[in-house]
Amino acid sequence: MTVTRHAFSADGSVDEFILTNEQGTSVFVTTWGARLTRFIIKDKNGQPRDIVAGFETYEQWQSSLLIDDPYFGATIGRVAGRIHPCDSVTIAEHHCVLPEIQPNKVCLHGGRQGFDKKLFTATDVSAEHARAA
Secondary structure, eight states: OEEEEEEOSTTSOSEEEEEEOTTSOEEEEESBTTOEEEEEEEOTTSOEEEOOOOOSSHHHHHHHHHHOOOOTTOOOOSOOSEEOTTOEEEETTEEEEOOOOSTTSSEETTOTTSGGGSBOOOOOOTTTOTTOO
């Protein structure tokens, strides 16, 4: 497997990793929200096809948040699914009632600052631990 890293955002603050196996299957993952941006596999005719819905650039992803976050390729954390404002959640011994933060009055996939919007630090360890992944 090969691992390639390049800038995903115009300012270079967000990276994208491309993991490719010997058969040519590639997975693209960003450090912003650990989002799966592309998954390239060969179709029945041997032609490579991207099977992930999403956007080409980080800036396009950011623009989509202004409309309504589609959560394309998102890593969902803390809470997966919808939580209604009257519901409560226990997270690591902290009991909290989630506020109304979505237009449809539910908290979806961890809210406005879920894992899908965090900037992660990533390190390529493939040379050290080739079988780790």
